[in-house]
Amino acid sequence: MLRGSRFGSTTLIRMFHLWYDLISALVERWCPETHTFHLLCGECTITLEDIALQLGLPINRSSITSVNTIFESVTLYYDLLGRSPGDAEENFTGLRFSWLKANFEHLPSIAIEREVMCAIRAYIMHIIGGLLMPNANNNKVHLMYLPLLFDLHTISSYSWGSIVLAMLYRELCRTTKHYAVDTGGCLILLQS
Known part of the structure; x- marks a missing residue:
């Protein structure tokens, strides 16, 4: 089921050590206006192709814009x-x-x-919140992703790579603000 959902390759990322000095150096060079890193050798950025190749997530499927149905959280959980x-x-x-x-x-x-x-839905929620789109605190996953896992056979029809990239860009832009303390987003992708 995990392979069919296209989250199978992300389950292979068991343990990783983040180099926060490297990540901080990249964040310092992030330009929110162009969504690029300004380095001595020129500009570069993370692309959808990077996400597809490194994480194996689909990038050319239906976009995830919002959840269409409003659920009562207790009913959704059950x-x-x-x-x-x-x-x-x-x-x-x-x-x-x-x-x-x-x-x-x-x-x-x-x-x-x-x-x-x-259990598969819970595991995918953990992958989403813990690896692909963690918040700066990295202690929970947003509930908005759970309705997308209703039908496990259609999970692969969404462009998960696009939302991972959008979240990473948003977090990098937020982190450039003077009040930001930590950064979220797919830091393993940023580091690699």
Whole structure:
């Protein structure tokens, strides 16, 4: 299912060590007006082709602009993940990684198909929020991506690479502001 969803290659990225000095140096050279890095040798940028080649994400599919249907978060949790966070963990904008890990780290050997599908959605949500589009705090994934995982067979019909690149550009532009402390986005792609 992960290979069919086109997230299979991202699961191969197990551990990576980020070089924050390198990332900081790149951020300092980012020009928000042109979305390029200004280096001594000229200008360069990260392209959709980089994302397709390095992460294996689709780049020429349907664009992800917004979620068409408004869901009640508790219903969304139960329908797509099979359970809902408790009051202490509930957040109407995102799922905490600690909750995803606690509820989906171990799949029973006698799991039924619905449990497997819920675990796959949870794993993809973790990939989205932890690797591809993490926020600066890197502690949760935005809930807006969950409805896109409703039908696991149509996940590959979205241009995930485009949204990863757009999020990285947005985070780089935000990080150039004087008040920014940390940066988000796909830093492993930025580093490579």
